[in-house]
Amino acid sequence: MSREYVLQETDFLVSQTDAQGNILFANEDFCKVAGYSLSELIGKPHSIVRHPDMPKAAFKDLWNTLKQGKTWTGYVKNRTKDGGYYWVFAMVYPMGNGSRSESGYISCRRKPSAEEIQSSMELYKTLDRGYYA
Numbered sequence: 001m002s003r004e005y006v007l008q009e010t011d012f013l014v015s016q017t018d019a020q021g022n023i024l025f026a027n028e029d030f031c032k033v034a035g036y037s038l039s040e041l042i043g044k045p046h047s048i049v050r051h052p053d054m055p056k057a058a059f060k061d062l063w064n065t066l067k068q069g070k071t072w073t074g075y076v077k078n079r080t081k082d083g084g085y086y087w088v089f090a091m092v093y094p095m096g097n098g099s100r101s102e103s104g105y106i107s108c109r110r111k112p113s114a115e116e117i118q119s120s121m122e123l124y125k126t127l128d129r130g131y132y133a
């Protein structure tokens, strides 16, 4: 059983990527929760924290939304460096001039409630085969 890291109410995890989703910056709360130092994250694809339980459809929706210059919000289960996991509620924003996102993206994440986590788990089970398989 992998271990859950439950965010604190005051945790606010921020990361910034280039247009391809490579990490340019992560704040202290992000590094603390994910278990990486900033230097381990910079330049890596953001999928470094991807958890295998997350359905592909969620990230497809994320990228489709961002490519349209829109903000994506959603619940994400991520993996920590030591193989544990943590749930976040994320808002991901295109940077730049609105309709174009040449300059990349920023994601800000807070702690989701237990109910929000439960309903996300149920939704994600229905999206891709493979979830909890």
Ligand SMILES: Cc1cc2nc3c(=O)[nH]c(=O)nc-3n(C[C@H](O)[C@H](O)[C@H](O)COP(=O)(O)O)c2cc1C
Binding pocket: 015, 016, 017, 020, 021, 045, 046, 047, 048, 049, 050, 051, 054, 059, 062, 076, 078, 092, 093, 105, 106, 107
């Ligand atoms: C600003 C930003 C933040 C992201 N944050 C996460 C994240 O916290 N966890 C995650 O698994 N993917 C995140 N992604 C999506 C990844 O880029 C990637 O699409 C996803 O991990 C799926 O990996 P794959 O495309 O290699 O299958 C983020 C993307 C952007 C642009």
